[in-house]
Amino acid sequence: MAEQAETLRRTPLSRDRVLRAAVALADETGIESLSMRNLAQDLGVVPMALYKHVSNKDELLDGMIDVVVGEIDAPGSDADWKSAVRQRILSARRTLRRHPWAPLAIESRNMATPAILAYLDGVIGTLRAGGFSVDLAHHVMHAMGSRVLGFSQELFDASRRAGRSGRGEPDPPAALPPEIAARFPHVAEVALAAAHDDGSVLGQGCDDQFEFEFALDLLLDGIERLHRQGWASPREGRQSDG
Template sequence: MVEQAETLRRTPLNRDRILRAAVSLADEAGIESLSMRNLAHALGVVPMALYKHVANKDELLDGMIDVIVGEIEPPVPDADWKSAVRRRVLSARQVLRHHPWAPLAIESRTTATPAVLAYLDSIVGTLRAGGFSVDLAHHVMHAMGSRILGFSQELFDASRRAGRSGAGAPVPPTDLPPEVAARFPHLAEVATAAAHDDGSIVGQGCDDQFEFEFALDLLLDGIERLRRQGWTSAHR
């Protein structure tokens, strides 16, 4: 242990090392536990040493997001647009399975980070190369939303709301009480029919891998239909 700490102290400190250490800390204990002090301790330096490479915690979070996005596999050359987008979206989702704090971190930023912008730009580039008009590509990006980055903003996910407001909203349970089921029969129907996955990146709920891929495939199939039709928003 002493030798390991000594090795840490001798290893030159740089921005990449700081960001990757921060990602590791967030993976282990959650983004809430990350502080400049804890990060400095993990790196075997004093907190002030970090500020030579990252100005503040906001810049640290931006850099961490860029590290995560950098793990998404690059575009496959000469692939058709649909399989290319699907493959990259599912790669992004797999990355978030390894870093479950990342969706909330991405949502918390007021502006997209450089790596996020580059990723989105490459997705648009894939659409354009696949024959999409600028107009259709614009609306496709809106329709896909956060799903492009491998996650979706779930309607019945209290834990994600709690991360923003400090108090989670009520969540419909899997087995609704009879009086509630009678008042909201459609919710009761889907609640009992839905497959749940305790290993989901957002916790217990309907956002398991099957549901994610099902919705993704519906979107991609619909998008392809619009492309073939030469769809434009002027047709609304």
């Protein structure tokens, strides 16, 4: 084992090796603790050596995201649009569960990385090949939101803390203060009823596997119904009439 580690340390640096080492380090310790200094230490090089391959921390994060997104499986070529989209999204979710820091990193970027753009282009391409109009495909992508990338942002988000974004265990749902619960009783009872499989939680709030697939299937069923009806947005209808 020691010989293997020493061999890796002697392997010449490349951009791919730097990015994959950064992904592995974030998997192990969380994205918050990742720095150019501790990445260089992990690779057995001086920090300045990294800057030949990534110009700064932002470029490092973009590259790490692209490494992760590159692990998402493409659907089978014989799948219908609904099965293909579902397969791709659930593969994205499995990928993010291997890299629990990735949703936070994706949310932090101001612009989509090339791999994310390619992934989204593939999802939209599947919809268009399935007969979707540009108008409907546009609204579908809005409705999916971050769910198309395998994670969701939820209403009952009392656990937005390091336990969910790092390697710690998520906290159980907590009751609202009595005065708040009395004022908003329906919110209180639903928030307290949140019981999730901690082993399948990704991201924050109610984003566990069951809730994720429940919402995904609701969306896909509704989208399928609109597609069969030949739905168009009111704006699109006005443009066609003109």
